[in-house]
Amino acid sequence: MEYLDFEMPIKELQDQLEKCQIIGEESDVDVTATCKKIEKKLATARKDIYKNLTPWQRVQLSRHPNRPYTLDYIKAICGDTFMELHGDRSVKDDKAMIGGLGKIGDQSFMFIGQQKGYNTKTRQYRNFGMANPEGYRKALRLMKMAEKFGIPVVTLLDTPGAYPGLEAEERGQGEAIARNIFEMTRLKTPIITIVIGEGASGGALGIGVGDRVYMMENTWYTVISPESCSSILWRSWEFKEQAAEALKLTGTDMKKLKLIDGIIKEPIGGAHSDREGAFKAVQNQIIDAFNELKDLSDADLVAKRMDKYADMGVIKNRYKEIISINKRCNSN
Numbered sequence: 001m002e003y004l005d006f007e008m009p010i011k012e013l014q015d016q017l018e019k020c021q022i023i024g025e026e027s028d029v030d031v032t033a034t035c036k037k038i039e040k041k042l043a044t045a046r047k048d049i050y051k052n053l054t055p056w057q058r059v060q061l062s063r064h065p066n067r068p069y070t071l072d073y074i075k076a077i078c079g080d081t082f083m084e085l086h087g088d089r090s091v092k093d094d095k096a097m098i099g100g101l102g103k104i105g106d107q108s109f110m111f112i113g114q115q116k117g118y119n120t121k122t123r124q125y126r127n128f129g130m131a132n133p134e135g136y137r138k139a140l141r142l143m144k145m146a147e148k149f150g151i152p153v154v155t156l157l158d159t160p161g162a163y164p165g166l167e168a169e170e171r172g173q174g175e176a177i178a179r180n181i182f183e184m185t186r187l188k189t190p191i192i193t194i195v196i197g198e199g200a201s202g203g204a205l206g207i208g209v210g211d212r213v214y215m216m217e218n219t220w221y222t223v224i225s226p227e228s229c230s231s232i233l234w235r236s237w238e239f240k241e242q243a244a245e246a247l248k249l250t251g252t253d254m255k256k257l258k259l260i261d262g263i264i265k266e267p268i269g270g271a272h273s274d275r276e277g278a279f280k281a282v283q284n285q286i287i288d289a290f291n292e293l294k295d296l297s298d299a300d301l302v303a304k305r306m307d308k309y310a311d312m313g314v315i316k317n318r319y320k321e322i323i324s325i326n327k328r329c330n331s332n
Contacts, residue, residue: 004060006049010269013042046268053218055244055253059226061218062197066272068279069129070098070113070156073196076279077286078102082111085145088137091171096127096163097135097207099142101151104287110146112139112207113156116197129198130163133176136206140180143187152190152290155207158197160225162206177206184209185309186302190293192286194264195219195251196271211305212289213259215251216278217266221259222249259312 003011017038024031053061061067074082082102086093099112114131117123131139139155146153162173184191184207193210199221215221229243230236248254251263264281267274293301 002065004057004064006053006057006060009045010042010049013038013045017042050268050270054241055220055247055250056226056241058218058250059198059220059244061270062220064270064272065118067197068271068275069118070111070115070158070196072275073156073279073282074098074100074102074111074113076275077104077283078109078111085142086138088134088141090137091134094127094132094135094138095125096129096159097131097139099139104283107290108151109286109290110142110151110153111156112142112153113196114159114203114207116158127163129159130161130203131159131206132163132165132168133171133173136162136173136176136180139207140176140183143180143184143189143191147187147189150189152192152293153187154286155191155193155210157193157195157199157204157208157221159200159203160198161200162203174202177202180206181209185306188298188302190290190296190301191305192289192293194282194285195221195260196282198225200225209305209309211293211301211308212261214262214264214285214289215254215260216264216271216282217251218270219251220244220249221251221254222247 017035020031020035020038023029024035082100084098084100088094096114097112098115099110102109102111114129115126116129117126143153162168162177191210193208193213195204195215197219199208199215199219201223204221224247226240226244226247227237229247230239233239233243248257251260254260255263264285266281267277271278296304
């Protein structure tokens with residue numbers, strides 16, 4: 001298990017517990033009481049640390065090297081029923097964007113998401129989770145297929161952003177993302193979106209328009225990474241903690257601003273500390289969201305989705321006040 005800097009008190013207690021257990025196994029000394037005291041301290045430390053996380057610490061947890069990625073969730077939720085589909089039918093198959101059909105119980109879903117790698121080789125293979133235009137076009141092709149056969153779509157967001165390379169721009173990166181956003185707003189099938197890791201900029205939004213949008217507890221979703229924001233505002237990455245605070249990128253901030261529909265609680269210590277618990281929480285949220293959407297007609301589904309995004313950022317009280325002022329001015 002790898003530990004982040006703010007998790008070091010937990011590591012120290014964990015090391016003490018392991019040494020205590022070894023002493024008990026290798027000698028006749030009864031260390032049961034001592035081990036229980038350390039376990040109690042460990043549980044208290046975990047609770048205290050993880051209930052008071054700063055926005056930057058949540059960013060760190062979202063990038064934890066042991067955190068499960070898109071394929072981990074899909075395989076855990078769907079098992080052997082998942083069948084991956086490939087290619088955008090134009091350029092190539094983007095390995096940073098994966099998608100395919102899978103079942104939860106008797107219900108089929110089209111799963112789409114960004115996939116990161118676990119080591120140097122697979123990170124290069126997956127392009128660090130940064131999709132090219134063909135990745136977004138593959139995603140759109142699969143969404144259209146799901147619409148055709150009446151299959152709900154589940155998108156899992158985990159990317160530091162769309163690939164910013166010259167070749168991606170030459171093949172229309174901006175257009176591909178914009179096209180996806182446009183098409184997803186009027187897709188005639190339910191769309192459930194979950195941020196499972198990093199949700200950065202248009203790279204995440206390119207598959208992030210949904211009827212229900214959720215964030216896992218230790219994830220972030222914003223227009224720019226804290227490091228990039230810091231480098232623009234302060235000309236240095238040293239102010240990334242302040243940038244994370246100012247960006248209002250956590251699930252709590254996003255829910256307060258009414259930009260997401262809910263937060264999926266993670267096991268204490270993050271999704272990587274209890275993978276099965278994280279998988280079950282995501283599966284339950286998908287099922288609950290689908291049950292809320294499945295009986296809506298195509299017209300109602302699209303209309304509600306359009307209204308959902310049209311209402312974002314609207315300050316109704318201020319709008320009414322402006323209308324009232326305009327009426328008084330016109331009457332005078």
